[in-house]
Structure formats: structure tokens, C-alpha cells
Amino acid sequence: MVKKKKGRSVRRNPNVNLEPxxxxxxxxxxxxxxxxxxxxxxxxxxxxxxxxxxxxxxxxxxxxxxxxxxxxxxxxxxxxxxxxxxxxxxxxxxxxxxxxxxxxxxxxxxxxxxxxxxxxxxxxxxxxxxxxxxxxxxxxxxxxxxxxxxxxxxxxxxxxxxxxxxxxxxxxxxxxxxxxxxxxxxxxxxxxxxxxxxxxxxGVSKGVKKVVQGKVPNLSKCNDISEFFTKAGLLSESEMExxxxxxxxxxxxxxxxxxxxxxxxxxxxxxxxxxxxxxxxxxxxxxxxxxxxxxxxxxKTEEEKLIIQKKRDAKKKLKERRKRLQEENKKRKETEKEESKQKSLKGMKKDASREQTKNKDGNEDTNQDDDDATYYREEIGEEPDKDLFMASEVNNKMSMKKSKVFNKFNKKHKLDVSSKDKKQNFKKDFKSNKFDKSSDDRRKFSRNKDKNKSHLRTHKPLKSKSSIYYAVVH
Missing domain, CATH: 3.40.50.10480 (Brix domain)
Incomplete structure (x- = not known):
């Protein structure tokens, strides 16, 4: 069985990024x-x-x-x-x-x-x-x-x-x-x-310093390595003095x-x-x-220093006053925002209560027929006819349907009635042969009719190169 790795503990592992x-x-x-x-x-x-x-x-x-x-x-x-x-x-x-x-x-x-x-x-x-x-x-x-x-x-x-x-x-x-x-x-x-x-x-010569520091000495000017260590001419002026x-x-x-x-x-x-x-x-x-x-x-003199200090104090007070006014305006805007929010919530509650009352009124209208039927039974002692209390329900349903259809027509089907009537009248006159065949009106109408259909005439292009070649040859 493979052992599960333990999670890191925040308490046991201090922050490594802490600086000394x-x-x-x-x-x-x-x-x-x-x-x-x-x-x-x-x-x-x-x-x-x-x-x-x-x-x-x-x-x-x-x-x-x-x-x-x-x-x-x-x-x-x-x-x-x-x-x-x-x-x-x-x-x-x-x-x-x-x-x-x-x-x-x-x-x-x-x-x-x-x-x-x-x-x-x-x-x-x-x-x-x-x-x-x-x-x-x-x-x-x-x-x-x-x-x-x-x-x-x-x-x-x-x-x-x-x-x-x-x-x-x-x-x-x-x-x-x-x-x-x-x-x-x-x-x-x-x-x-x-x-x-x-x-x-x-107290060490230049040659000894080079050897001690690990540098490779240049022995081209020396006959022996002892000359390199003992020669005083290799020292610079700064080292000599x-x-x-x-x-x-x-x-x-x-x-x-x-x-x-x-x-x-x-x-x-x-x-x-x-x-x-x-x-x-x-x-x-x-x-x-x-x-x-x-x-x-x-x-500057002491008087000039006092004048400058007064100007500084006045500027500081003005800055503090502006800051205080800004804070007050901020609080006022927050309160106004909260009030407007509460007003909007109250309005939403009123709308909800109105809808509930409307629903209750609708239920009362439906239950009114039941109340009339019970009243009829208690007073007369007989069952009422089926069609006696159905007229009000039918009238209410018909009125609701009419209002719905009328609203749909107003919203979606707004047509220009005048132009539609003109077209229908023109078609009726043409079918009833009110125009004379030899008259100019008939010819004008046919010409206009042909012009209107001219945009439907299209020339279909040839689809392939072989068909183009066949058309050119034949």
C-alpha cells in the first residue's frame, strides 16, 4: 500500500520569505x-x-x-x-x-x-x-x-x-x-x-605578489627565476614611494x-x-x-516669517474645511441613496399587493355564481336550471377574448388600410372588364404590368467550361 502524503501545516512551516x-x-x-x-x-x-x-x-x-x-x-x-x-x-x-x-x-x-x-x-x-x-x-x-x-x-x-x-x-x-x-x-x-x-x-616585491596571487609571471626578461623575485626595477613609482x-x-x-x-x-x-x-x-x-x-x-525677518506662517495656517484650515465638506456630502449622498432604495422597495410591495387584490377580485367573480345558486336553493328549495347563472360567465369570457384579440391586433397587425382598399378595388374593376380593350387604359395597364415583371427575367450563366465551349462551337 502506498502511503498518502501529508498536507503542509501552516503552524509547523513558518514563512520562508521573512527577511532578517x-x-x-x-x-x-x-x-x-x-x-x-x-x-x-x-x-x-x-x-x-x-x-x-x-x-x-x-x-x-x-x-x-x-x-x-x-x-x-x-x-x-x-x-x-x-x-x-x-x-x-x-x-x-x-x-x-x-x-x-x-x-x-x-x-x-x-x-x-x-x-x-x-x-x-x-x-x-x-x-x-x-x-x-x-x-x-x-x-x-x-x-x-x-x-x-x-x-x-x-x-x-x-x-x-x-x-x-x-x-x-x-x-x-x-x-x-x-x-x-x-x-x-x-x-x-x-x-x-x-x-x-x-x-x-x-614589504613584498611585485614578483612575489604575482606568484602569491596566482598570476603567471613573465620571465622573458630574466635569465633566472631569482632575478624575477629580487629585481627592484619591476616595481612601479607608486610602489617605490x-x-x-x-x-x-x-x-x-x-x-x-x-x-x-x-x-x-x-x-x-x-x-x-x-x-x-x-x-x-x-x-x-x-x-x-x-x-x-x-x-x-x-x-527673512521675523515679521515676514509670521506672515508666511499665517498664510500656511489659513491654507491648512481651508484644506481641512474642504475635506470635512466632502465627507458630509459623501454621507448625504449615501443617505439619499438608501432612502431612494427604500422607496423603490415600498413601491414594489404596493404593486405586489395590487396584483394579489386583482387575483382575489377574479376569484370573487367566479364564486359569485356559486353564491347565487346557494341562495336560490335556500329560498326556493329547488335546484336551479343549468343555464340560469351561466350567462354572466359567458359574457365575461367573451369580453376577455375580445380584449386579447384587440390588443394583439394593435401591437402586431397595424396595416395601412387605405393602400389595401385601393389594390382590392383595382383588382375588382379589372376582373369585371370595366376597362375597354381598345382603350388606352388597357394598354397602359398591360405595359406597366410587363415592366413590373421585367425584374423577374434573369439569364442563367453556363455552369462549366465544357458547356461554354459547346455553346461557342454550335
Whole structure:
């Protein structure tokens, strides 16, 4: 006997698609573009999505019909915390960073930018590692130590865009990229750079590195393999003049060859791009619409701020009033709809009661004859004749039949009586020879009769090719 398979139990089998807490608590981002759809701004948004991987929507599809509310409504389900917008207007390009769902929003002006493909093509040694994009980059802020509130808010916004690092549990193999943001206090400009991190062993010649890393050395210029390991001319200028400040002691075992635990290694950065030069313009309290907390170029007095605040409050009250009126109208329409429904149900009940009364009246008419017969028996004491109380029934039946026939005739058999009478009279006159045979009327009638029958004359075509050939020959 074959055993039956047991069904899956929901309690015993937990949901496999549940994400771990590290992923749900990590900051996620939406990166979109607005304004003129220029080719540069599209490529810049794609490059910035590459920087923010893996906690971003890499293949996010956006359309002109999509509004900011659409992205905000979906953000909660996908654990999205930040919204980055690249916009372009007639005056220039801008970069906005907003905290979801209620702000604040920072607006930057883009002075200069270089795409990732241009940065990589300008390097002599291009190093692009796809495995480096499986983990989030390390954020490094330089000169963001101002005491002003806008500087603190800007630094905290950039730090919260990337996941936090626990120094006790961090794995150095996962830190493969770095984002550097340098602030210049004099010009108030921020330089954005994106690098890939490479750790190489120190105190080892170039030949030894190649052998350790598993590369096949080129021994065409050497007489012996010892020359390949001891020759100092094979080293490049950057390797000959290494900065001792770049040397570190690795406390973990790295996946790259040549780096030994508790050994000396050097950190090297290779730029991936893009390069962006930013300047802070303003800070808003809400998400793209709120009180301006800071503006770099426009400074307003307290009176102007109070006037703006009053306008905002009036606009907010008007919006609330319109919303309340809309809800009241909605409730009123629902009540009217319910009332009309109840009225229609009452009318249907009245029609049903009328039909029942009609049926009762018909039954009373049929039973009236029986009542008359019983009354006749009680008063006279004899049985009445059969035809005595049948006249009313016959009259009722005849009237019902007439009404039915008349209704059918009115609905279906509506004929033109005048044209029918004319045709019948004409046929009677013709049969009774009222027309004179030698008269013109007789001839006209015969001609018209032949013309009317002319459309019935048809020439039947020959069916096959053999019949056509027979007709032509004979």
C-alpha cells in the first residue's frame, strides 16, 4: 500500500520569505528623477543607484504620471526610509534628499558632475569588482564638524542614508567600497566621491605578489627565476614611494591572497564614480513642502516669517474645511441613496399587493355564481336550471377574448388600410372588364404590368467550361 502524503501545516512551516532584522532595519532608498528628461540626468540617477546598492530599487520604473504620494504610499511596505530626487530646470540641476514619510528635506544645487563611465575610462588601471556591490559602502565625512544646526542636520542625514557598522562584529571582507564626502567651509561646497577598496601586502616585491596571487609571471626578461623575485626595477613609482600612513595591521583573515593575519597591509583606493559637486540651498521641515528652516541665500525677518506662517495656517484650515465638506456630502449622498432604495422597495410591495387584490377580485367573480345558486336553493328549495347563472360567465369570457384579440391586433397587425382598399378595388374593376380593350387604359395597364415583371427575367450563366465551349462551337 502506498502511503498518502501529508498536507503542509501552516503552524509547523513558518514563512520562508521573512527577511532578517538586519535587512528590515537597514535604511533603504528610492532614487528618481524629475523635470527635463535629459540624457545626463538619467545616467546620473543610474550611477547613484549603483552607489546605493544593495539597499535600493535598482530597476525602479517611474513614469510622468507618478507623483511623490505614490512613492510615499509604497515606502512603508518596502522599508524605504529615504527619497533621493535628481531634478533639472531652466536654471540648473538640483539634488534633493528627503526623510520618509514626513521629512525633513535637504535641497542641494549641483555645480559640476562626472558620470561613472567617464571616470573609469580616464584611469590607467580600471578596477571594477561586481562582488563589491553586494554590500553597502562605508561612509566617510570630512569637515562636517560645525556647531550650526544645519551642519548637524546635514551630517546626520548623510550618515543615516547608509547602514550602521558595529565595530565588534564587522567583517572586513564585506567592506569593499567607500563613499567620501568632503566639505569646504570657505566655499560651502561638498565633493562627493565613490571608491573601491583594495588591501595589498606591504614589504613584498611585485614578483612575489604575482606568484602569491596566482598570476603567471613573465620571465622573458630574466635569465633566472631569482632575478624575477629580487629585481627592484619591476616595481612601479607608486610602489617605490608608499606612504607609511597607509599601512595598517589586519586583525582578521582576509579573502585576498598575500594578506596575513596580524601582518602589515596597505589600503589603496580606485575611483568608480560618479563625481558630484554639491552646495546646500535650503532645508524644509516637511517632505518637499513645509516650513523653510534654513536658506543659504534668502534671509527673512521675523515679521515676514509670521506672515508666511499665517498664510500656511489659513491654507491648512481651508484644506481641512474642504475635506470635512466632502465627507458630509459623501454621507448625504449615501443617505439619499438608501432612502431612494427604500422607496423603490415600498413601491414594489404596493404593486405586489395590487396584483394579489386583482387575483382575489377574479376569484370573487367566479364564486359569485356559486353564491347565487346557494341562495336560490335556500329560498326556493329547488335546484336551479343549468343555464340560469351561466350567462354572466359567458359574457365575461367573451369580453376577455375580445380584449386579447384587440390588443394583439394593435401591437402586431397595424396595416395601412387605405393602400389595401385601393389594390382590392383595382383588382375588382379589372376582373369585371370595366376597362375597354381598345382603350388606352388597357394598354397602359398591360405595359406597366410587363415592366413590373421585367425584374423577374434573369439569364442563367453556363455552369462549366465544357458547356461554354459547346455553346461557342454550335
Amino acid at each position: 532584522e538586519e535587512l528590515t532595519q537597514a535604511p533603504h532608498s528610492f532614487i528618481i528623477h524629475r523635470g527635463f528628461n535629459n540624457g545626463h540626468i538619467l545616467e546620473l540617477t543610474r550611477d547613484f543607484r549603483k552607489v546605493m546598492e544593495p539597499f535600493t530599487a535598482k530597476s525602479l520604473q517611474e513614469h510622468k504620471k507618478n507623483t511623490i504620494k505614490d512613492f510615499v504610499s509604497v515606502a512603508g511596505l518596502l522599508h524605504v526610509t529615504h527619497l533621493c530626487i535628481f531634478s533639472q530646470t531652466e536654471f540648473g540641476m538640483y539634488f534633493k534628499v528627503g526623510r520618509l514619510p514626513r521629512g525633513p528635506t535637504l535641497t542641494f544645487k549641483i555645480h559640476e558632475f562626472s558620470l561613472a563611465k567617464d571616470v573609469v575610462s580616464s584611469l590607467k588601471k580600471q578596477l571594477v569588482i561586481e562582488r563589491a556591490f553586494k554590500h553597502s559602502p562605508l561612509i566617510v565625512l570630512n569637515s562636517f564638524s560645525g556647531d550650526t544646526p544645519h551642519m548637524k542636520l546635514m551630517a546626520s542625514m548623510f550618515q543615516n542614508m547608509f547602514p550602521k557598522i558595529n565595530l565588534t562584529n564587522v567583517d572586513l571582507n564585506n567592506i569593499r567600497r567607500c563613499v567620501l564626502m568632503n566639505y569646504n567651509p570657505s566655499s560651502e561646497i561638498i565633493d562627493f566621491r565613490h571608491y573601491v577598496i583594495k588591501i595589498t601586502p606591504v 608608499e606612504d607609511p600612513n597607509n599601512h595598517i595591521t589586519v586583525n582578521q583573515k582576509l579573502a585576498t591572497r598575500g594578506n596575513v593575519e596580524q601582518g602589515q597591509s596597505a589600503i589603496r583606493l580606485t575611483e568608480l564614480g560618479p563625481r558630484i559637486t554639491l552646495q546646500l540651498m535650503k532645508i524644509e521641515d516637511g517632505l518637499l513642502d513645509g516650513i523653510v528652516l534654513y536658506h543659504n541665500f534668502i534671509h
